[in-house]
Amino acid sequence: MTTSSCPTDLYRRSLRLLLDKDIAGWVALWDDDGVLEFPFAPEGWPKRLEGKAAVHDYMRNYPAHIDLHDFPDLTIHQTGDPGTIVVEMRGVGRLVKSGDPFDMTYIAVVTVADGRIRHYRDYWNPLALPQDDAADFAGRVR
Secondary structure, X not given: OOOOOOHHHHHHHHHHHHHOXXXXXXXXXXXXXXXXXXXXXXXXXXXXXXXXXXXXXXXXXXXXXXEXXXXXXXXXXXXXXXXXXXXXXXXXXXXXXXXXXXXXXXXEEEEEEOOEEEEEEEOOOHHHOOHHXXXXXXXXXX
């Protein structure tokens, strides 16, 4: 698989893979030592995942919980570091268990090195999920 070293291109590819429910492909974009952080993670949720294997373990069943349909309102900001971008977007779809709509606003700070995601700080709010869906989702990552 050819991977662009441009953070913007790599990030757009990552979104396409999530929409295609290709979690293995999405994880393949990560550096072996990549770090995924969730600064707003509530009690019982992971705050930091270290390494591609941990990212895979966290994401492997994502499509069984959230059926993503689109990422509207995508804005990618360049920073003073050519390897780092700041992303603003919405993820929309449905919650698989309840069938309820899913509409989440995200801000992410993503650093790419050597064509792979090295660091991803995800500012999403899991408390915005309905309580039953959040408990189910959190239960799979503990």
